[in-house]
Amino acid sequence: MGLRWKVSTAIAAVSALVALLLSLIIYNATQVSMLSSSRDVQDERLQSALRIYESTERVALGSALNDPDLPGPLRRAVLRGERATYVSNGNSEVPDVWAATPLPDGGILSLHSRFTDRYSVLDDLTRTLILGSLSVVAGSTALGVLIGSRLSRRLRRAATAAVRVAEGDSDARVREYIGERPRDEIAELARAVDEMADALQARLEAERRVTADIAHELRTPVTGLLTAAQLLPAGRPAELVRDRAEVLRTLVEDVLEVARLDGAAERAELQEIALGEFVTRRVRALAPDAEVRVEQDAHVTTDPRRLERILGNLIANAVRHGFPPLRIEVAERVLRVRDHGPGFPEELLAEGPSRFRTGTSDRAGQGHGLGLTIAAGQARVLGARLVFRNLTPGALATLRLPATPHGSAPHGSAALPDVQAPPQHP
Template sequence: MSLRWRITATIAVVSALVAVALSLMVHYAYAFQQAEEARELQTERVELALRAYERTGSPALDSRLDSAEVPARLRDAAGDGYTATAITDGDDATAVWAAVPTSDGRVLSLRSSYAPRLDDLAALDRVLLVGSALVVALGAGAGVVMGAGLSARLGRVAAAAGRVAAGDRGTRVSEAVGGSARDEASELARAVDAMADALEARIAAEQRVTADIAHELRTPLTGLSTAADLLGEGRPAELVRDRVAALRALVEDVLEVARLDTATQRPDLSDIALAEFVRHRAARFGPDVTVRSVSEQVVSTDPRRLERILANLLVNALGHGAPPVTVEIDGSRVRIHDLGPGFPDTLLQEGPGRFRKGPTPPEGGGGHGLGLTIACGQAEVLGARLSFANHPDGGALAILDLEPGKPRR
């Protein structure tokens, strides 16, 4: 049940309880008042009838002497010298009685119908029922209006927060929620804005540090690479040059990740025949990679970024999987399947992580855990979707769909 209907149901239930409670109070108060008025009126009438009887010696005003119909408790009270009244429910109708002792030791009684007062009470109950129904209806209507307003504001907060999470840094949740009231929804929006600003500032600082470190490493790396080239031939020199090359590749990857993190990269689009493009790039990886085209299609994409994605996926498949690696092109979708142990569960659940590497291959190496991160970042720039799964027949499966949506302009 949505928040709107919860608020409506709560207000309707509270309105119904209040209406029932008030209606019962009014009903019993009016019934008590009617009974008291009937008793007082009947007492006055029987006293008038007594005075007339004492003067004339005969009952008046429809009064009776020693009537057998008088309730026993009234007869006993009158016999004790008291004037007594009672309201009884008879077989035919409800009546109000009054009894008074006479000077000659007899009991003078008076009986009147109570039906008119019961009719008044029934009319009041109908009015209370209609009024209660109106109160519940108005309460439910007010709940719908209040709930709809609050639900709409919270919905705008959620939508704006979603845009912020998607990278739209210009969105302000407090502006999206609207309204001038300083209520919980406005406080929530301001809290989300403050959290987003703090996270953005922290991420920007981390990106600057990463980019600065990687950039500053370029200069000593260049000197180190030059010095390594001056070394003579031999195993030590080869190891030095190999590590310098690996460090240079790491610095370039870190710089690329830092650029992708800024969300300012834009694709340089052109039309390419996807199957031919993939077949040509995959040929560089030798016979361990086979390409199969199900259907060919011309797509609009950035060739340089697409080449980077394909290279990283193939390097990962060959480095962490097992040949043969199969590349299948179906329209705008590219599927890369290897016969290795498959992707780890953490990658399938959380996505690629920086510097989080899979099992190291037997021949050593294994990269720095940035290849799939860069591939995902480049795919996001292209407006493509890159997903990872494990093939039912074994091995890892990467699926690149180049046309799930439009690329960023």
């Protein structure tokens, strides 16, 4: 149950309770007042009948002499010499109103009438109270829905902004999403979340700058080291030096790319391409032994360089960590890369790609863990959805390109790729 319905239910319950209590109080007070008035009227009629009886010895005004049906409590009060009134329900829902007085000769003069003429007023009052209570409950419920809807809408907007911030949209702020409102708890929450987002953004930006500066400063000496390694005489030592120098150069370039992707200025350069043909050509160059299956080709508007980078990193990860056969499938805007190895690490499925995390022991020892991080970042720039999952056996990476290109906006405003770990099945 959402906040809107919780608030509405609470307000409706309180309104119903208040309406019930007020209705009972009003009904009982009205009934007591009307019965008291009937007692007074009955007593006045009895006094008039007593005067007529004393002057004419004739029973008048509907009075009775020594009525055998006189209620016991009233009879006992009269025998004590008191003039009294009494209300009894008898065998009917409509009460009876009695009045009796002692006579000088020891007899009892009494009056008896039903409360029917005024009891109908109580019926009308009951109907009015019921209708009024229902109206109050309905109105308060509608008011609760309205208040709850406004609170729920503001909280949902705040949650949406927080999700956008978590997804990397550096410009999203909660206060802008919920709009200008009076100062309340939600506004205070929005301000606190925005301040936290600003602090985190500043810290991340500082870390990104440090990473980019370090990688940039390493670029020149690494390039010189690679050039010097090419001048070494042929042999196994020279081959090892050149290999390590090339690995170091690749690492520096990957770190620079990750730093750029962490920024908010990356934009896609859009072109229209035939996805099936594009993937087929790239796979032949990257992994000649891989199987390419184009189930349904489609023309898409995307950034070919970034798409090639994603495809290359997915294929390199599958070749490095998986087992053949390697299969690449294209179905409209969906691209799948599957190997038959041990699958993705559970940490990756749970948390997504992470820098310098190469996986479990059966995937350790090769690479620096930046390939899938770069693929996820490039997918974010394209506004694509990148999903990782395990099959039996093997790992499957699925890239879903958007129907609407995202190249005109910075990657921070595009949808983030997803990492999912559904139940394993073939």
